[in-house]
Each structure stands twice: as structure tokens, then as C-alpha cells.
Amino acid sequence: MSLAGKHRTSGRRGYRRGLLDRLVDALSSAAALRHALRLADEGQGARAFPLFARAARAGVAEGEYRVGRCYLEGSGVPISRLDGLHWLTRAATQGHSEAQWQLAVLHLQGFGTSYEQEEIPASAASLFPGDVAREPDFVAAEKWARLAAEAGSADGKAVLAYILASGPEAMRDLEAAHQWYERSAEDNCPQGALGYGLLLARIVKDEAGQRKVAEYFRRAAEAGLPTALYLLGELTRCGIGVERSDVIAADLYRQAAEKGNRSGQTRWGVALIEGAGVERNPTEGESWLRRAAMAGDPEAAARVGDLYARRGEALPPNHAEAAIWYRRAGEAGHRRAARALGLLYLTGAGVARDPDEAAHWLGVSAEAGDPQARVDLANLALRGVGHSVDLVKAREWLEQAAASGELVAAFNFAICLAEGLGMDRDERLAAQWMRRAADGIVDAQYWYGRMLTEGRGVRMDAEGGRAWIARAAAAGMAEAEVALAEMMTNGRGGRRDPLTARALLEKAAKRGHVGAISALNSGQGGCAKAYFDLANAADKSFGDRALIDRALP
Numbered sequence: 192m193s194l195a196g197k198h199r200t201s202g203r204r205g206y207r208r209g210l211l212d213r214l215v216d217a218l219s220s221a222a223a224l225r226h227a228l229r230l231a232d233e234g235q236g237a238r239a240f241p242l243f244a245r246a247a248r249a250g251v252a253e254g255e256y257r258v259g260r261c262y263l264e265g266s267g268v269p270i271s272r273l274d275g276l277h278w279l280t281r282a283a284t285q286g287h288s289e290a291q292w293q294l295a296v297l298h299l300q301g302f303g304t305s306y307e308q309e310e311i312p313a314s315a316a317s318l319f320p321g322d323v324a325r326e327p328d329f330v331a332a333e334k335w336a337r338l339a340a341e342a343g344s345a346d347g348k349a350v351l352a353y354i355l356a357s358g359p360e361a362m363r364d365l366e367a368a369h370q371w372y373e374r375s376a377e378d379n380c381p382q383g384a385l386g387y388g389l390l391l392a393r394i395v396k397d398e399a400g401q402r403k404v405a406e407y408f409r410r411a412a413e414a415g416l417p418t419a420l421y422l423l424g425e426l427t428r429c430g431i432g433v434e435r436s437d438v439i440a441a442d443l444y445r446q447a448a449e450k451g452n453r454s455g456q457t458r459w460g461v462a463l464i465e466g467a468g469v470e471r472n473p474t475e476g477e478s479w480l481r482r483a484a485m486a487g488d489p490e491a492a493a494r495v496g497d498l499y500a501r502r503g504e505a506l507p508p509n510h511a512e513a514a515i516w517y518r519r520a521g522e523a524g525h526r527r528a529a530r531a532l533g534l535l536y537l538t539g540a541g542v543a544r545d546p547d548e549a550a551h552w553l554g555v556s557a558e559a560g561d562p563q564a565r566v567d568l569a570n571l572a573l574r575g576v577g578h579s580v581d582l583v584k585a586r587e588w589l590e591q592a593a594a595s596g597e598l599v600a601a602f603n604f605a606i607c608l609a610e611g612l613g614m615d616r617d618e619r620l621a622a623q624w625m626r627r628a629a630d631g632i633v634d635a636q637y638w639y640g641r642m643l644t645e646g647r648g649v650r651m652d653a654e655g656g657r658a659w660i661a662r663a664a665a666a667g668m669a670e671a672e673v674a675l676a677e678m679m680t681n682g683r684g685g686r687r688d689p690l691t692a693r694a695l696l697e698k699a700a701k702r703g704h705v706g707a708i709s710a711l712n713s714g715q716g717g718c719a720k721a722y723f724d725l726a727n728a729a730d731k732s733f734g735d736r737a738l739i740d741r742a743l744p
Contacts, residue, residue, distance in 0.1 A: 220249035227257070231266070240267030247278060256282035256290040272302060283335055291339035292347035298332035299354070329358045340371060345378035352386055365390075376407060381414030388422070398432070405432030412443065417452035420444075424458060428467075437468030445469075448479060456483035457491040464498075484519065492520035493528035500531070510541025521552060526559035530567065537571075546571065557588070566592045566600045573603060573612060586614050593624060602628035602635045609648070618648030629659060637663035637671040644684065657684030664695065669704040672696070676707075 227242035240261050246254025259278030262271045276297065282290035333354050339347025352371035355364045372390055375383025388407030395401055405426050411419030424443030426432050441462040447455025456479050462469050463476030477498060483491035496516035499509045514535050520528030533552035536545045550571050556564030569585035569592075586607050592600030601624045607614055608621035622642050628635035636659050642648055643656030657678050663671035676692040676699075678684050699707035 220246045220251055220254065224251060224254050224257075227254075231257075236261065236267030238267070247281075250285075252282045252285040252287040252290070255279075255285070256287050259290065260293075276302075283338070286338075286342065288339040288342045288344035288347055291335045291342070292344050292350050295332040295334075295336035295339065295347070295350045295354075298328040298335065299350070301326050301328070329354060329362055333358070333362060345375050345380035345383060348372070348375035348378070349380050349383035349386055352383070352390075356386070356390060376410070379410075381411045381416050381419070384408075384414075385411035385416055385419045385422075388419075401426075401432035403432075415446075415450070417447045417450035417455060420447035420450070421452045421455040421458065424455065428458075437462075439468070441468030448483075453483045453486045453488040453491070456480075456486070457488050457494070460491065461494065484516065487523070489520040489523035489525035489528065492516045492523070493525050493531075496520065496528060496531060510535055512541070514541045521555060524555075524559060526556040526561040526564065529553070529559065530556035530561055530564040533564070533567070537567075562592055562595065562597070566597060566603070569600075570603055573607070583614070586612070593627070598628045598631045598635070601625075602632045605635070605638075618642075620648070622648030629662075633663050633666045633668050633671075636660070636666070637668055637674070640671070641674070644678075653678075653684035655684075667702075669699040669702045669707065672699040673704060673707050673710070676710075 223242040224246035227239040227246070230236075230239035230242070240258070243254050243257040243261060247258040248254075255278045259275045259280075259282060260266070261268050262275035262278065264270070276294070279290045279294050279297075283294050333351070336347055336351040336354055340351040341347075348371045352368045352375060354362060355368035355371065357363075369387075369390055372383055372387035376387040377383075384407045388404050388411065391400065391407065392404045395404060405423065408419050408423040408426065412423045420443050423433075424440045424447065427434075427436055427443060428440035429435065441459070444455050444459040444462055448459040460476045460479030460483065461467070463472045463479065465471070465476075477495070480491045480495050480498075484495050493516070496513045499513035499516065502508045514532060517528045517532040517535070521532050529552045533549045533556065534540075535542050536549035536552065538544065542548075550568060553564045553568040553571065557568045565588040569588045572585040586604070589600045589604040589607060593604045605621045605624035605628060606612065608617045608624065610616065622639070625635050625639045625642060629639040640656040640659030640661075640663065643652045643659065645651070645656075657675065660671050660675050660678070664675045672695040676695040679686075679688040679692040679695070681687070693711075696707045696711055700711055
């Protein structure tokens with residue numbers, strides 16, 4: 192076809208289109224609305240909007256709703272939140288159920304009141320956004336959601352159930368929420384299926400219930416809801432309600448991550464780093480963790496901190512960078528990250544050593560319920576560091592941790608009892624806890640041996656005490672080596688062995704033990720009595736024996 196022929200054809204098409212538009216303009220508002228819907232389906236928003244506006248001005252509820260959506264989405268017209276809310280409200284007032292439930296969601300996300308004009312993100316149509324944009328208006332949201340729900344809207348039922356389950360305490364009604372979620376899910380609403388699954392997950396106690404929860408999550412995941420994809424991934428990774436599969440779980444995490452779910456991004460990043468269900472790719476995994484951390488996910492920030500704190504052979508640890516990420520997570524309430532940051536301040540790794548700052552972050556972790564942080568903080572309190580924990584509270588935390596089997600806590604609790612720190616002195620009970628700690632703590636083995644040989648809180652047993660001190664000496668504790676040398680020299684708790692005693696003193700001296708050096712230089716050969724008499728007098732008190740032996744997590 193010639194160029195002139197193309198121009199004629201194009202001109203005829205333009206003439207026919209213009210004629211069609213003029214014919215539509217002459218039709219009723221209902222006909223204009225029908226034509227606008229066809230144009231919108233074809234992606235011709237600019238041509239559809241004037242026709243929607245004509246129907247809206249005529250008071251047609253569907254036209255008002257469509258004009259509202261156009262303003263909110265910027266379809267054929269510049270984005271205007273105020274105009275969008277105006278037209279949605281007009282449609283909702285006429286009983287338009289879609290306008291009602293969407294208006295409810297906007298109120299839940301804080302977009303329904305007097306803020307400056309700005310874009311409403313696509314997530315405004317979601318019941319479970321990653322972040323609530325502003326202060327929600329639950330009262331207005333409940334009003335519009337209930338109207339939509341009672342009119343039969345599946346989405347309206349889901350929104351109303353969400354408000355009744357997660358709104359302010361005065362508005363909550365879990366029984367009603369359960370019913371509305373169930374009705375919404377029966378109407379094949381993905382948001383309803385997700386909400387109903389979440390509600391069921393709180394109450395089910397058997398395998399059949401777990402399978403039911405997984406089924407509702409699956410329905411929502413098949414509709415592409417990011418939160419459902421992540422939750423189904425969690426169930427699949429753990430084998431709860433579904434067959435366990437790292438491969439399927441990883442794929443679900445990937446889908447959730449690509450749709451912007453922060454928790455999904457974190458799990459997908461971890462899967463890539465660990466090679467769980469997917470080919471290992473630490474570089475890409477770290478990238479996903481960073482993305483989630485920057486979006487505000489505390490677990491992701493904590494894991495990025497771990498990556499810097501635990502660099503392998505190729506790269507040394509970067510504790511300064513780790514501290515930045517731990518702080519980000521700790522400020523969001525992540526208790527493990529807060530404890531890790533506290534330990535960095537305690538040791539001066541990557542940050543200036545600051546025991547008070549260490550106590551602050553350990554306190555954040557402890558108040559969040561971390562048992563190890565509570566033990567660490569109690570240890571600091573015993574050493575007079577930090578002001579937020581008194582000795583009585585430290586004693587309570589140590590006792591709880593000791594009772595749960597934490598050996599370091601058992602050792603320090605024994606010290607509290609023996610020295611009367613934060614409690615009445617009780618050497619008998621101190622000996623009992625010291626015995627428990629001796630199963631795995633070298634210092635406790637030495638001190639329990641001393642308690643036995645001296646009869647402190649227990650019946651005197653020099654032979655048993657020597658055996659425990661020997662265990663501590665075998666582990667390389669200089670004080671125990673010197674004590675065992677004295678017992679071997681004098682034949683206390685067993686046979687005399689001056690040669691072995693001297694060898695023990697030499698070992699302790701090489702470690703810089705002043706008493707051992709003095710004993711060797713005193714001309715007494717293998718006899719450590721002069722030193723041990725002095726040590727025995729000085730060491731009646733446990734002194735500053737509280738342990739802070741935690742490594743970075």
C-alpha cells in the first residue's frame with residue numbers, strides 16, 4: 192500500500208472512531224458506562240474516563256465507583272486521593288458493595304482522612320499489607336465493611352472479620368470474626384481463606400486441624416497472595432499439615448519474595464545461603480536478606496549482622512558492620528540481635544568497649560525474654576556494671592536459668608548464695624548449685640573441690656575435693672594446678688607426690704601465676720605450702736568470679 196493510501200486508511204479509522212465517540216455521547220449514561228467498561232478492559236483508560244465521569248455525574252453508582260478507582264490508580268486521569276475518596280464514598284453511600292469494602296480498607300490503612308494529596312499504593316486493596324501506612328480509622332472501616340459484608344460481598348466479609356479479629360480491644364469479637372472469615376472463604380475469597388487459616392492456626396491442636404489450616408493457606412496462595420505463599424512455605428518447610436519439602440518450601444518463599452513479602456525475602460535469602468531446597472548462592476541470598484532488612488524486617492537485619500560477624504576464611508569478620516545491622520534489628524525489638532550488639536560492646540569488637548552500653552542492649556534483649564541475655568545481664572550486675580538490674584532481680588534471673596539447666600547461671604547463682612549477693616548467704620544451697628555447675632564449668636569444679644576440702648556448705652571430704660580440683664587442673668586452670676600441687680605435697684585427700692606437684696607448679700608458673708612462681712622461687716622445691724597458706728586465707732571469698740564467657744552467636 193502506498194504512503195498516501197496508508198494516510199487515507201488512518202484518516203478513515205480516526206473519522207470512524209470520532210463518529211463512534213459522538214454516537215456514544217448521544218447515548219444514555221448507562222450505555223456510556225458499558226462502553227467505558229469495554230474501553231477499560233482494553234487498557235484505554237484515557238478514553239474510558241470521560242464516559243465513567245458522565246455516568247458518575249448522572250448518579251450511577253457503578254460510574255461513581257469507577258471514577259473513584261481511576262483517581263486512585265491514575266487511570267486516564269492524574270492521581271488524586273481526595274477525588275478518589277470522594278467518588279468512592281458517593282458510590283458506597285448508594286450501596287455499592289465493592290466501593291464499601293475498598294473504602295474500609297483505605298480507612299484501615301490511614302488513607303481515609305485529612306492528609307495531603309498523594310498516591311495510594313497498589314497494596315491499598317490488600318487486607319494484609321506489609322506495613323500500615325498511617326494511623327488506621329477502625330470505626331469508619333468497620334462501618335463500611337459491615338455494610339459490604341451484610342450485602343453479601345465476600346471481600347467485605349473478609350475485611351469485617353479482620354477488623355473484629357485484629358482491631359482495637361473494644362471492637363474485637365473473635366467468635367464473629369471466625370464466622371465472617373468462614374463465610375468469606377466459602378465464597379472463594381482469597382483474603383477470606385487466608386484470614387480464616389490464620390484464625391484456625393491459633394486454635395487447632397491436632398493433625399487434622401493443621402491440614403485444614405494448610406488447605407486454606409493453599410487456596411490463598413494459589414490466588415497469589417504473598418503472605419499466604421510465605422506461610423504455606425513455612426508449613427511446608429516444617430512439615431505441618433502438608434508433606435515436608437525443602438524444595439517446595441523454597442519455591443514458595445521465592446514467589447513470596449518476588450511479590451515483596453519481607454518475611455518471604457528473608458526465608459528465600461536464607462535458603463539461597465544454606466542451599467536448602469535450592470542451589471546454594473550466598474551472594475544472591477545476602478542480596479535478598481539486605482532487601483528485606485532495608486524494608487524493615489528485623490530477622491533479616493539480624494542475619495546480615497551474623498554474616499558480617501561470622502565471615503569465613505576468605506574474609507575476616509567485620510564486627511563494625513555487624514554492629515550496624517544488629518543495631519537496626521535490636522531497635523526493632525529483635526532480642527537475639529540486641530544481645531549480640533551488647534556482647535560487641537562488652538568485648539569492644541567493632542565498637543568502642545562500653546560496659547554500660549553493653550548492659551543497655553543486654554537489657555533490651557532480657558526484657559524481650561531472651562534467657563541467655565538475662566544471665567549475661569545478671570553477671571554484669573554481679574560485677575557492678577549497669578544500673579538497670581538490681582541484685583535481687585539478677586538473682587531471680589540466675590535462679591530461673593540455673594533451674595532450666597544453664598550451667599554458667601548455676602555457677603553464678605552459687606556465688607550469689609555463697610557471698611550473699613542479692614540474697615541471704617546460704618553456703619549449703621550454694622554447694623548444691625556449685626555441684627550442678629561442676630558438670631561442665633571448670634571454675635565450678637575448682638570451687639566445688641575447695642568447698643569439699645574445707646567443709647563449706649557440705650561435709651568435709653578431702654578426697655572428693657581433690658578429685659574435683661584435679662579435673663579443673665587437667666583442664667588447664669592455673670589456680671587448680673597450684674591447689675592440687677599443695678594437696679599432693681602434703682598428702683591431703685590422697686597420696687603424697689612431690690614430683691607431680693612440682694610439675695603442676697611449673698605449668699601454672701608458665702601461665703603467669705604469681706603464686707606458683709613465688710613457690711618455685713622460694714627454694715622449697717615442690718612444696719607449695721607457703722603460697723597455698725596465703726592463697727587459702729585470701730580465697731575464703733569467691734571474689735569477682737562471675738563469668739562472661741559467651742561467644743558471639
